[in-house]
Amino acid sequence: NEVFFISSGQVEVAVGGRKITLGAGDFFGEMGLLSDAPRNADVTALDYCQLLTLDRAGFQGFIGKHPELRARIDQIAAGRQAMNQSPAPAPTPA
Numbered sequence: 001n002e003v004f005f006i007s008s009g010q011v012e013v014a015v016g017g018r019k020i021t022l023g024a025g026d027f028f029g030e031m032g033l034l035s036d037a038p039r040n041a042d043v044t045a046l047d048y049c050q051l052l053t054l055d056r057a058g059f060q061g062f063i064g065k066h067p068e069l070r071a072r073i074d075q076i077a078a079g080r081q082a083m084n085q086s087p088a089p090a091p092t093p094a
Contacts, residue, residue: 001032001033001055001056002029002033002053002054002055002056002059003027003028003029003030003033003053003054003059004027004028004029004043004051004052004053005026005027005051005053005054006022006023006024006025006026006027006028006049006050006051007024007049007050007051007052008024008048008049008050009023009024009045009046009047009048009049010022010023010024010045010046010047011023011028011043011044011045011046011049012043012044012046013028013041013042013043014041014042014043014044015040015041015042015084016083016084016085016086018083018084021046028041030059030073030076030077031077031081033056033059033060034074034077035077040084041084
C-alpha cells in the first residue's frame with residue numbers, strides 16, 4: 001500500500017531466492033502499487049534507516065505530475081520483475 005524511499009541506511013530485499021541490498025536514493029514497494037499485485041518480497045533493515053513513504057494516492061498523484069519519473073520508475077520495476085522471474089543463481093560452495 002506504500003512506496004518507500006530510502007533517505008539513509010541500507011535494507012536487504014529477499015525475493016525469488018535472491019538477496020538484494022538497497023541504500024540511500026533507492027526505493028521499494030513500487031511494484032505492488034504499479035501492478036496492484038500482492039507483496040512478493042521481504043525487506044529487512046540492515047542498519048538504522050530513514051525511510052520516506054508515499055501511500056497509493058500520494059504515489060499516483062506524484063507520478064501523474066511527473067511523467068518522466070513515471071517512465072523511469074516503470075523501467076526499474078520492469079527490470080526488477082524480469083529479475084524476479086528468472087531462476088535464482090545457484091549458491092556458491094563454501
